[in-house]
């Protein structure tokens with residue numbers, strides 16, 4: 001009889017973990033607290049390290065149908081509007097790293113993962129079920145849902161996001177860190193924008209105490225916009241997504257170039273809406289035992305919530321899942337050893353990505369001499385310092 005894994009959370013990480021476990025011949029029971037599987041209307045960049053994982057799961061074709069493949073990654077000065085450096089993406093990434101650098105609507109990625117799970121008899125996806133706690137004894141882990149249901153399995157994966165209740169019980173390490181960074185996000189139809197504001201590239205606009213990212217998604221039909229500013233978070237932090245207010249955002253953008261302000265102001269005119277998302281993170285775990293203990297392991301944001309300045313949070317969740325597949329497939333090992341192996345092979349890379357994301361934020365938002373040095377290096381070295389070979393190669 002197959003072993004059974006319980007998964008808390010049906011975000012990108014939870015669904016990826018379900019695919020991974022099913023591919024390792026485990027039965028899967030996934031519990032998502034929301035009434036439906038959905039992702040907010042925002043985009044996501046997937047580096048070649050992540051695309052390779054999805055390809056290994058046979059998802060190349062559905063991906064190709066919905067992604068955009070940006071031609072380059074540009075860094076621009078948000079105040080002067082000048083281009084500072086450019087890393088060619090497209091064919092160059094495939095040549096260097098064996099897969100494309102793509103951008104995708106979150107809902108499209110979610111749908112691809114869900115479709116990959118549909119029809120697998122050994123996978124049971126359960127909605128409207130909040131996992132409130134777990135207990136484990138000998139070779140059995142039992143979860144309790146908020147409705148009081150008890151479900152037993154051979155392993156539990158906490159993929160329940162940045163405010164993970166599985167992590168709270170496993171590590172008792174308090175709430176995630178409030179970063180003081182706020183992400184304003186919007187999605188618009190490119191055809192509705194004036195031509196000069198459309199894009200087929202990823203552009204990072206770097207300004208004092210802020211940065212903005214624009215890129216195409218859904219075959220280039222939509223444009224995703226994110227503006228990250230530093231400021232006091234709204235009072236009600238329990239809700240991730242807040243209706244944001246354009247005048248507030250424009251105040252933050254005072255002094256930036258006309259292009260950026262124009263783009264931001266066009267959002268409501270073309271039927272888009274600015275939403276506000278406070279950014280939270282945690283310091284990295286300091287050993288594999290903080291990522292897996294006994295029959296319980298953490299995955300995705302539950303394990304390593306990070307600032308989005310390397311665009312790899314969901315990517316690391318998918319990489320976690322790929323590693324989980326290898327570990328769960330070691331059918332001669334005890335389950336706790338398999339999970340330990342999973343954590344051993346993941347925690348340091350995740351920590352490195354978390355640290356690099358934090359550092360990127362400081363560089364992106366720099367002022368004074370640091371900003372001057374940043375612009376100078378980008379002008380001199382361009383794409384060479386924007387490339388991240390260890391990350392895209394999948395090395396530690």
Ligand SMILES: Cc1cc2nc3c(=O)[nH]c(=O)nc-3n(C[C@H](O)[C@H](O)[C@H](O)COP(=O)(O)OP(=O)(O)OC[C@H]3O[C@@H](n4cnc5c(N)ncnc54)[C@H](O)[C@@H]3O)c2cc1C
Nearest residue numbers: 009011012013033045131161300301308311312313314315
């Ligand atoms: C502005 C911004 C831009 C980003 N851009 C990128 C990018 O370009 N590329 C990239 O790779 N990453 C990016 N990220 C990061 C990425 O969004 C996250 O890392 C990723 O979504 C984490 O997925 P997850 O499944 O681990 O967690 P989540 O997406 O948070 O999913 C957790 C799920 O668990 C459910 N849940 C929670 N508690 C329970 C419970 N007790 N019981 C049952 N279910 C529960 C939730 O409802 C949710 O569905 C970005 C993040 C932000 C904020």
